[in-house]
Amino acid sequence: MRKTALIALALLLVAGIAISTYLRRAPEITYRTARIQRGTIVSGVSATGNVSAVTTVQVGTQVSGTIHKLYVDYNSPVKKGQPIAEIDPSLFRAAVEQSRGNNLVARANLQKARVVLVDAERTMKRNSTLLKEGVISQGDFDTAETAYQSARAAVEAAQGTVAQTEGALMQARTNLNYSIIRSPVDGIVISRAVDVGQTVAASFQTPTLFTIAQDLTKMQIEVSVDEADISSIRQSQTVTFSVDSYPEQSFRGRVTQIRNAPIITQNVVTYVVLVTVDNSDLKLKPGMTANVTIEVARKASVLRLPLAALRFRPRSATDAGTTPRPRNSTATRPPQQATGEQRVHILREGKPVAIGIRTGIADDSAIELTGGALKEGDLVVIEQIGGTGKKKANAAGGSPMGPRF
Known part of the structure; x- marks a missing residue:
């Protein structure tokens, strides 16, 4: 029994030594490669x-009032000139009737002034004849002439009043027409900013009531x-x-x-x-x-080099525990970045070897290979697998017994 126990102890000791040796050996390094192929690159x-x-048109209102009716809603197709909303027209109709009445009064006054003018002209001509015959005095003729000139002025004033009332009537009718809001273009209503009963005010800035897209197919x-x-x-x-x-x-x-x-x-x-x-x-x-x-x-039918090949940099088994330096540091910058060259790596006897190349346009996954020693079908290294596992305590700057305080 004792001999068997010694043999078992020896086997355990040998196994422990073997496991320790295996764990301490340098990790195996392998590389992933990609093939250079011909294809199209779109930059x-x-x-x-x-x-x-x-074309988007914002439709507003030129008159103020309360929204009386809505004829369209969201996504409604409309034609040019089609009514899409109406403001309460009561006040505008009253303004039209008032302006029409003022215009009728002005026309009547004009007609009256013309009758007075005709009578004054007739009196002046008669007095002119009587003045030549010596029947009336010069003063009577001057009075008749003054009345004639005054009648002419009254006719011109009445004509001006008629023009003013016609303008006011036209404005009232225009405001009445504006109370119906119409679509300025053919299109589709994509937004509506008012509801029935809402008051809108047209001041210095016209409010936007509807937004119409003229053609949603473009x-x-x-x-x-x-x-x-x-x-x-x-x-x-x-x-x-x-x-x-x-x-x-x-x-x-x-x-x-x-x-x-x-x-x-x-x-x-x-x-x-x-x-x-x-x-x-x-x-x-x-x-x-x-x-x-x-x-x-x-570019079509060009050599496509994977972008990962340009980013690849070989590392040794001791690199995993070292503290990485900043990428913009000149000490770690690869030679091709410092000189403007481009380099990729290929495998020779299982080891990555740098090869100089020239590149052109690029897309999301590949870049055009325009020059260098590589050709279609060659394999380039894109990733290193393994090469990690050295002591990280040393890389952190501490001693094997723990950090210093």
Whole structure:
């Protein structure tokens, strides 16, 4: 029994030594690779914007009053000239009748003044004949002439009064017509800001009662593009975008306008780029947020290098426990970043070897390979697996017995 126990103890000791040796050995390092393939690369500028109708008309009122009737509601199709609301016309009709009465009085006064003028003219002519015959004196003739001139002035004054009353009547009739609010364009009502019984006041700023989109089959997106990217935007460039309502569907549009006016928000300068979109299926609605990608360059049948290959940097088994330095530190910056070159790594005898390359345009996953020793089908390293597990206590700056105080 004692011999068996000694043998078992020896086996446990050997197993412990083996396990300790296995745990202390350097971790195995492997590498993931990706193949350089030929394909299409589309370079784009990403931005956000809001969908809106190409032409949106805000309908107000030119007279004040109480909303008497509403003829349309949200999403109602309207035609140009169609009544969409009516303000209580009672006061406006009364004003029309009053103005009509004033006009009739003015016309009657004009007619009376003309009769007086005819009588004064006749009297003056008769007195002129009598003056020549010596029947009346010069003073009597002057009196008749003065009456004639006064009658002429009264006729002109009556004509002015008639013109004033006609203007007042026209204004009253116009206000009565304005009491019926009509659609200025063909379109669809997308907002309504009033209800029956509500009082509206037309003062210096006309209140907005309705908003009408002229044509929802053609929409536009006002995209805010950063100043760093605006130089690559051109008219007629293709645009793809998505909205939250249809996350799996991609819509297409085209750049139609690049506005020069800068928009400065918290020292960030952006410019508005207008994108027109066909909305024949009416899926897009005004106000939707669009995630836009403007295609600025496209190249077909080029060598596609995975972007992960440019980001890869080999590390040794001792790198895992070391404290990383800042990325912008020149001590850790790779040579290609300091000199303007681009480098990737390939495997030779199981070890990563740096290769110099030249690149072109890029998309979200790959970049164009324009020069260097690599060709289609070559494998490039994109990730290192393993190479970690050294003592982290030393990396933290403490002693094996614990941190110093």
